[in-house]
Amino acid sequence: MVASAEQPGEGVPAAGPIRKIALEEHFTTPDLASRNVARPTRSDVLFADIERRLVDFGDLRLDTMDRAGISLCVLSVTTPGVQAEKDTATAIGLARKANDALAEEVRRQPKRYAGFAHLPMQAPEVAADELERCVRQLGFKGALINGQTNGNYLDADRFLPFWERVADLDVPVYLHPGELADAPAMFAGRPELGGAVWAWTAETASHALRLVFGGTFTRFPTLKVILGHMGETLPSLLWRFDSRWQCALGETLPPDQLPSAIIRRHFAITTSGVCDPIALAAAIAAMGEDAVMFSVDYPYEDTSTAAAFIEAAALGPAVRAKACHGNAERILKL
Ligand code: MN
Numbered sequence: 001m002v003a004s005a006e007q008p009g010e011g012v013p014a015a016g017p018i019r020k021i022a023l024e025e026h027f028t029t030p031d032l033a034s035r036n037v038a039r040p041t042r043s044d045v046l047f048a049d050i051e052r053r054l055v056d057f058g059d060l061r062l063d064t065m066d067r068a069g070i071s072l073c074v075l076s077v078t079t080p081g082v083q084a085e086k087d088t089a090t091a092i093g094l095a096r097k098a099n100d101a102l103a104e105e106v107r108r109q110p111k112r113y114a115g116f117a118h119l120p121m122q123a124p125e126v127a128a129d130e131l132e133r134c135v136r137q138l139g140f141k142g143a144l145i146n147g148q149t150n151g152n153y154l155d156a157d158r159f160l161p162f163w164e165r166v167a168d169l170d171v172p173v174y175l176h177p178g179e180l181a182d183a184p185a186m187f188a189g190r191p192e193l194g195g196a197v198w199a200w201t202a203e204t205a206s207h208a209l210r211l212v213f214g215g216t217f218t219r220f221p222t223l224k225v226i227l228g229h230m231g232e233t234l235p236s237l238l239w240r241f242d243s244r245w246q247c248a249l250g251e252t253l254p255p256d257q258l259p260s261a262i263i264r265r266h267f268a269i270t271t272s273g274v275c276d277p278i279a280l281a282a283a284i285a286a287m288g289e290d291a292v293m294f295s296v297d298y299p300y301e302d303t304s305t306a307a308a309f310i311e312a313a314a315l316g317p318a319v320r321a322k323a324c325h326g327n328a329e330r331i332l333k334l
Pocket of ligand 1: 024026176229272297
C-alpha cells in the first residue's frame with residue numbers, strides 16, 4: 001500500500017465532476033435473455049426500464065455515463081448468465097456469443113466500453129480457453145463470475161486449470177453475486193432476506209472466504225479478485241477473522257498468513273450498490289486507498305446517486321482520484 005498524507009474522512013467534497021471508471025456495469029443480449037439466464041428476476045416498477053437499459057449500448061447508456069462523468073465502463077453479463085444454464089454445451093456456445101457481441105460493442109465505442117469475459121464455469125478448461133481468447137484476441141480486461149456454478153465454488157480442485165490460466169494471463173477476476181445453490185434453513189420463510197438485500201452478500205462473502213481459507217492464493221500468489229458492494233462486508237470483519245481463526249487453530253499465525261493479510265493482498269473492492277460514506281471510509285481504512293474502486297451496478301442502481309456519493313465523500317483529491325479511476329487503471333491495466 002502506498003501511503004499518502006491524506007486520511008479517510010479528512011478531505012472535502014470534490015469541486016466538480018471527476019473522471020470515473022465503473023466496473024460492475026451489466027448488459028444482456030437477446031440470446032441470453034431468451035434462455036432466461038440473464039434477465040431481471042423481479043417485476044418491480046423498474047423492470048421495463050432495466051430490461052431496456054440492459055440491452056442498450058447506445059445513447060441511453062452513454063448519456064447516463066456522460067451525466068455522471070464516467071469516461072469508461074467495463075461491461076459484464078448480468079447475473080447469473082450462462083452459469084445457470086443446465087446444458088454445458090449450450091452454456092459454452094452462449095458464453096462465446098455473448099463475448100463476441102460485447103467485443104463488437106467495445107469496437108464501436110473503444111474509448112467508452114471495455115469488457116469482462118463471460119465464462120461457462122461448468123467446464124473449467126473451456127472457461128480457461130475462453131478467458132484466454134477474450135483477453136488475448138478480444139482485449140478484455142479480466143472475467144466476471146456470478147458466484148457458484150452447479151453448486152461448485154471456485155476453491156474446488158476442478159477450477160485449478162482455470163486459476164492457472166488467470167495467473168498466466170495476469171488479469172483480475174470479479175466475483176459477483178449469483179443465485180444460491182440451495183435453500184438454507186436460515187432464510188426459510190423470510191423472503192425479505194433473499195437476493196440483494198442479504199442472501200447474495202452472505203453467498204459472495206462466503207465464496208470469497210472459501211478462496212482465502214482454501215489455499216487458492218497460496219497456489220497462485222499473484223491472483224487479484226475484485227468484490228463489489230463495498231467488499232461484501234469483509235473489510236469490516238478483518239480483525240475478527242484473524243482473532244477467531246487463530247483461536248480456532250490454537251496458534252499465532254505469521255503476519256503474512258493472517259486472513260486479513262491474505263484479503264488485503266489479493267482482493268480489491270468496488271463501491272457498487274453501496275452509496276454510504278461511512279462504509280466507504282471504513283473500507284478505505286481497512287483495505288487501503290489502493291484497493292477501493294468506484295462502480296455503479298448499472299442498471300440496477302442509479303448512476304447519478306453513485307456519482308454524487310463519490311464526489312461528496314470526505315476524501316482528499318489524491319484518494320478520490322484513485323477511487324474514481326486510478327486504482328482501476330492500475331488493476332485492470334487500462
Ligand atoms: Mn451487479
